[in-house]
Amino acid sequence: MKSDRIKFPTGFWAGLQQIGIDPYQVARKAQLPLTIISEPVTVTTAQYFSIWQAYSELAGDTASGIIRLATAFETTHYPPAVLATYHARSYRDALNRMARYKQLCPPESLRINEEDEQCTIELEWMDSEQPGPPVLVGITLAFLLELGRRGTGQPITARTVEFSHTMGDRDALEAYFGCPVQIGAAVNRLTLYRKDLDLPFLSYNKELLEILTPVLERSLDEQRRRSTAEMVKWILKRSLSGGPLDIQAVASELSMSDRTLQRRLTDERTTFKQLLTQARHEQAREYLANPQLDIKEVAFLVGYEDQNSFYRAFRLWEGDTPAHWRSEYLRTHPSS
Template sequence: MAGTRFDLEPSIKALLRDLGVSVPRVLGRAELPSDLFARRPIELSVAEYYRFWSALDAEAVAAGRTDIAVELGNAISAEMFSPPMFAALCSPNLATAATRLAAHKPLVGPLRIDVDTDHDGRLTIALRWPTAEEPPPLLAAGELVFWVALARIGTRESIHPTAVTAPASVRPNAALRSFLGTRPTTSETTSLTFTALDANRPFLTENDQMWQVFAPDLRRRLFDLQAAASVADRVRAALLETLPGGDPSISGVTSELAVSPRTLQRRLRDEGTTFQTVLADTRQNLARHYLRQRDVRTSEIAYLLGYADTNSFYRAFKSWTGTTPEAARLELAST
C-alpha cells in the first residue's frame, strides 16, 4: 500500500439511496462527517473505511435486512459510473478485468488483489487486506458479490465461481450462498475461483477504444495517490504491517521502507512530526477501532498494537484518552 488513505466511490451514495438505506444514519454510526459525499475526492483512512462498512452493516441489521451484501450485488449495474469498474467492463473478459482492477484497486479502497491462473486455466482472485485483522464482514462479503456481479454484467451469463473462501466472520446465509452458487469455506483469505471457460468468456461490454481513453487517467490517479503519500502516511502504512507482528520499533518500519532510522527521523521532522508521535496516533486510532469489536479482548488488542503486556497498553490508553479501554468500549458501543 502506498499510503493510508483511499477513495470511497461517490456512486455508493446513489447505490445506498436506491436500496433505501439512510446515508446520514450510516455516516453518523461511522462517526464520519455528514458532508462526506460532498467532498472530492472522498478519502478515508483504513480505520474510517472499515467503520463505514461496519456502520452500513449495523444500519441494515437494525432495519431487519440480513441480505444487504446480495442487495448491493443485485443493484450494481454498468450504468453506475466508477472509472476503475468502467475500465474493467471495457475488458475483453474476466481474466483481463481482474488484472486491470488489481493494478488500480488502491484508487477505490484499502485492498490488494492477487490474480493467478493455474495450468488448467482456472482463475483465482485473492483479496488481501492491509491489516492483520479481518475486514468488516459486509466488506468481505460485498467484495465476493462484486466479482460475481461484474462477471455477470460483462457476459450477461449466470456465472458462478467454483470455489469461494472467506474469513470466519462472514457467515453465509441462504441468500449469499444462492447468489454465489456455492458455500464459502472458512479461510484467512478472501478469494474466488472461476473455470477457464468463465474466466475467458467474452465480455459483451468490451470497448478497447474507451479503455485507451481511461487507462492514462487511471495511471495518473494511481501515480498521484502514491506520490501524495507523506512520509508520515508511509510510516502509518508500515506500522499497520509491523504492529500485529509485535514490532513497534523504528527499525521495523525502516526495514519496510528501506531507509535508515536517521533519514526517517529527519524526514518526519521536516513534516513537523516524529516517529513516536505517528506511532502513538496509529496505535490510538487502531485501539478505538478494535474496541468497537466486541469479540476482541483487551489483551488481544494490546498484542495487536505491539505492546509487550496488557498493563503497558492500559497506561498508554489512559495517557491518550484519560480513561480506560473498558470505559471507552462502553462509550463507543452506545454511539
C-alpha cells in the same frame, strides 16, 4: 510505500439509497462528518471499515446486505478504476485490471492465479492485523462475479467461495454465487471456472479504455513516486480527528523506522512538526469552507481538543479568526 488513505466513492451513497438505506444514518453510525456523503474524500482504513460495519448493522443479515448492494449498484456510479474493468475486452482482462487498479484504493488487494480448469482470486489485506469487516469481504468477492455477469451478459456462476468468517444466510449466498460456500476457511477466496475468463465483454469500449488507461497508469506511477513528505501529510490529514499522531505511528504506517522517516524528511528539507502544522492548516481551511460544519467541530476534526487552542493557531496561520475567515470566504465564493 503503503499509506492510510482510501478514496471513498460517492456512488456508494447513491447505491445505499437505491436499496432503501439512509446514507446519513450510515455516516452517523460510523461517527463521520455528514459532508462525506456529498464530497469526494479520502478516509483512513479505520474510517473505511467503520462505514462498512455501519452499513452491515443497518442492512441486518450480512448475506442479504452483500447481495442487495452488489446487485443494485449501477455501473454509472462506478469510479474510473472500476469503469475501466467494466469496459475491458474480456472477463480475464477485467479481472486483471481490477487487481492492478486496486493498488490505487487500498486496504484490500487481489491475488489472481490461473491453474488447470480453475481461476482463484484471493482477497488479502495490506495490514494483516486489521482485516476488514465480513460484509466488505463478501461485497468484494460478490462484485467480482457481478462484474463478469454484467460484462458478458451471461449468468456466470462460481466454482467455490470461501470465507474466513460467518456471513449470515449461507443458503442465500449459495443461491447468489451458484456454488457451495465454505465458512471458517483459512482465506477469503473466489474460485471461478477458467473457461469463463475467455468470455468477451459486451460492454467493451475501446475508445473509453484509451482515455481511462493512461490516466490510471499515471496515477499508479505518481503513487509510487510520491515524496515522503506528501505521504506523511496525507496520513496526518486523514488521521487528525483520531487523536495526536506521533512520528513513530506515521513511520510504522509507512513501513519504516522513525529514524529513517526523520532522515528522509530532512533530505526533503522539512520536519514532522512542520508537516503536522501544514496538515492542520490546510484541513482547517477546507473544513471552514463548508458552512455545514460548526467551528467547534472543525477544531476537533483538525486535532484540537479545546477551541481556544484552535483559535490561537488559526490566528497565527491566517491573521484572522476562524469565523471571520469563513464569512469572507463564503462571501467571495458564493457557489461553494
